[in-house]
Amino acid sequence: MAGGNEITVNEAKMVVPLNTWILISNFKVAYNLLRRPDGTFNRHLAEFLDRKVTANTTPVDGVFSFDVIVDRATSLLSRIYRPAPADEAQTQAGVMELERPLSTEVVPVIIFFHGGSFAHSSANSAIYDTLCRRLVGICNAVVVSVNYRRSPENRYPCAYEDGWAALKWVNSRPWLQSGKESKVHIYLAGDSSGGNIAHHVALKAGESGIQVMGNILLNPMFGGQERTESEKRLDGKYFVTIQDRDWYWRAFLPAGADRDHPACNPFGPNGKSLKGVEFPKSLVVVAGLDLVQDWQLAYVEGLKKAGQDVNLIYLEQATIGFYLLPNNNHFYTVMEEIKRFVNSNC
Amino acid sequence: MGPYDYGISAGSSSSSSSSCAGGKPTELDGLLAGAGYKVRSSDLHQVAQRLEKLETFMVNAPTEISQLASEAVHYNPSDLASWVDSMLSEINQPFPVSSSDLSDFSDFHYMDDLVTPPLQHEVLTDAWADQSAQQQQPQPPLQQQQLTVVAAIEEDSGIKLVHLLLTCAESIQRGDLALAGTLLEKMRALLSRVNTGCGIGKVAGYFIDALSRRLFSPQAVCAGSVLENEILYHHFYEACPYLKFAHFTANQAILEAFDGHDCVHVVDFNLMHGLQWPALIQALALRPGGPPLLRLTGIGPPSPDGRDSLREIGLKLAELARSVNVRFAFRGVAASRLDDVKPWMLQVGPREAVAINSIMQLHKLLGPDPNRGSPIDSVLGWVRSLNPKIITVVEQEANHNQPEFLDRFTEALYYYSTMFDSLESCTLQPEKAVAEMYIQREICNVVSCEGSARVERHEPLAKWRARLGGAGFRPLHLGSNAFKQASMLLTLFSAEGYCVEENQGCLTLGWHSRPLIAASAWQAVPLPDTNSLPTINDCVL
DSSP, X not given: OOTTHHHHHHHHHHHSXXXXXXXXHHXXXXXXXXXXXXXXXXXXXXXXXXXXXXXXXXXXXXXXXXXXXXXXXXXXXXXXXXXXXXXXGXXXXXXXXXTOOOOSSOOEEEEEEOOSTTTSXXXXXXXXXXXXXXXXXXXXXXXXXXXXXXXXXXXXXXXXXXXXXXXXHHHTOGGGOBTTTTBOEEEEEEETHHHHHHHHHHHHHHXXXXXXXXXXXXXXXXXXXXXXXXXXXXXXXXXXXXXXXXXXXXXXXXXXXXXXXXTTOTTSTTOOOOTTOOOOEEEEEEETTOTTHHHHHHHHHHHHHTTOOEEEEEETTOOTTGGGSSOSHHHHHXXXXXXXXXXXXX | XXXXXXXXXXXXXXXXXXXXXXXXXXXXXXXXXXXXXXXXXXXXXXXXXXXXXXXXXXXXXXXXXXXXXXXXXXXXXXXXXXXXXXXXXXXXXXXXXXXOOOGGGGGGGGHHHHXXXXXXXXXXXXXXXXSOOOOOSOOOOOOTTSOOOOOGGGHHHHHHHHHHHHHHHHHHHHTOHHHHHHHHHHHHHHHTTSOTTSHHHHHHHHHHHHHHHHHHOTTSOOOOOHHHXXXXXXXXXXXXXXXXXXXXXXXXXXXXXXTTOSEEEEEESOOTXXXXXXXXXXXXXXXXXXXXXXXXXXXXXXXXXXXXXXHHHHHHHHHHHHHTTOOEEEEEEEOSSGGGOOHHHHOOOTTOEEEEEEESOGGGGGSOOXXXXXXXXXXXXXXXXXXXXEEEEEEEOSOTTOSSHHHHHHHHHHHHHHHHHHHTTOOOTTHHHHHHHHHHHHHHHHHHOOGGGXXXXXXXXXXXXXXXXXXXXXXXXXXXXXXXXXXXXXXXXXXXXXXXXXXXXXXXXXXXXXXXXXXEEEEEOOOTTOOOOOOXXXXXX
């Protein structure tokens, strides 16, 4: 793709605001440094470059956060984001009560899995801390951002196991219950690899009898052995290449597996139908300039064919990462849809 | 705030926010700031251009990528413009000058290449610890800056204790000492029902003691004798990695600053047992081109029993230096307070490259002193006058010097809870028990002392940046090489859960996601009439 690179760089700049282009290009450049051809990952440099923020129990824009250990055995941390109480008097001795029970009104609890193609970012990465805070404000929800183990150091199924551990933890917190039935109203959400994790955790939840009210998948990361039309057409054009997608799958999937592994391709030749399976309603957001959209659309088709409730939002001119900065219409469109999705209780 | 400003200031304490549309050109782009990157709005186009250039390079010369990744040293990723520029300049110079690493860890320079099938946990670390932590007892997980979440069995008592502690502190602040006393009794009673061996029970006990002291015996001195302090310090050094990290990171920066200098002089603001210096001496011994003449001036309190303990340490270090063929000279400066030290006592030579090393000393100068003006200003003033090549500063990353008592107390409760939690992973005894006493002394000072007796006036990195910047210093950024070596050091010597983070050119070490100690390096901003700095030349001995 070397020859076409000059053109593609300008193309991408034409469809996203300048600061977004800088942000995502910066990631692209940095990530190029971190992926080694032999499949190893420069974790030290990755952690050095990643911009992180601490949790903050002092409300900022009406949201405060704190970290919890969900599972000491795996050092699994999660960051909890809550709306600050409107009433000052509710804080005891001037200190936020972190585990104050939610109200009798239904408060959705969104378990969020950050993106990063299974290898990058953390729950305390600045971009995801910011995104989770926005979700709290927009949806009036509690957000639990899971710091799942990443590849290549921890391959499949570690991320799914961590997601499942977080789900069980959330489901068993009395202070996250709300509504008349006093239960935790759980939604699973994630972008990129996080969306993939949300799907698999929802599957496990269904098998185990924990109710998930809905799945929100933002540009979810799926794939397959075949090279789809969108992959060929958009390769290298909007920040992402087939080559880097392949690298991340090789880093996440078990050694020797190919991209038709069900983790990567849930409705592919090794997948299984979800017909009759307990599965939450899904909101799937697909960016029209994301090269893996054919896989994402195939995912939506797979859910539909199985008779599952799925709502697709296809954003023709959106690229990956459009939801990271609130400087474009796609952001607001999607946030509105998410808000509606978690506030319509079924 | 307009619709496009939503969440600009979201939680990120270090970003300066501005609206993205119509803001002043010198302001930072607010949205990028929220993502952790400081880019001036007026620079956006330039940064984009340079990123493009870098991307093109990377596509056309993929072998450059591995070089950028493994050899180039990266600095201050928050400053996106300079990060991109530094990589562009790396590409233009195919042979980067690499600085010497500390000899002890020179192996690790190559570890990247020797290792790693993807599951090599020992080498690759995750900032929030990917790997299993072996915990023998059920322990309440502790978090930064807030109420602790305790194990199910203790849940009610633990949370109640924290509530009572905070209420007690608040009543002290209000002046309702009778209520405070009652609460103390309640807490002691509660304490007897809680497991004081670990977690909230242990740390609450120390805070209850400190509050009692504040109420009933405020004149009682928190500090021990000089000898006691040294013993506590030494055990704290062994039991957990905070001081090792401090020494290691400072040494790395000093080593780099001394590159090319033949005569170097380190001034240590608190010599203690000189634990920091053997590694530096060894690293200097092994540096390409041979070691410089090293002078070390160690400042420390006068020994009460007539021993010259400073000199004793100096002799030991001299012996070590001799054994590795490093020309070495030591001078001890006995002073009970840093602001008692006068620059002439340090006898800095005109051609020496000077490093000032302050490990957790500067905060002690923030107390009020009616007789002396501002101790911190006077010390920073004479430091600057020495025109040092580098000043290494390590400080507790905590806000324990806030004007309101309740704020300080709350911060301390969370800070030390986190630190105690990290200590739980230590299995060395008696190091662990004595290290706890070391921490307990600090707690005592923060909570029960006031005025000039309260010396543990910790301030966070952001405040030190402002203070040092205002005193005529500019940051020397600690880079990815120091970060990597610090991370590797941790995986070797410490339990899971510790993490190193980069913070705008500084490095922090923390437990889980809470930074507890911050290391930074500084240089004096050149005064207009400054002479050129010493380079390789003859020294007057």
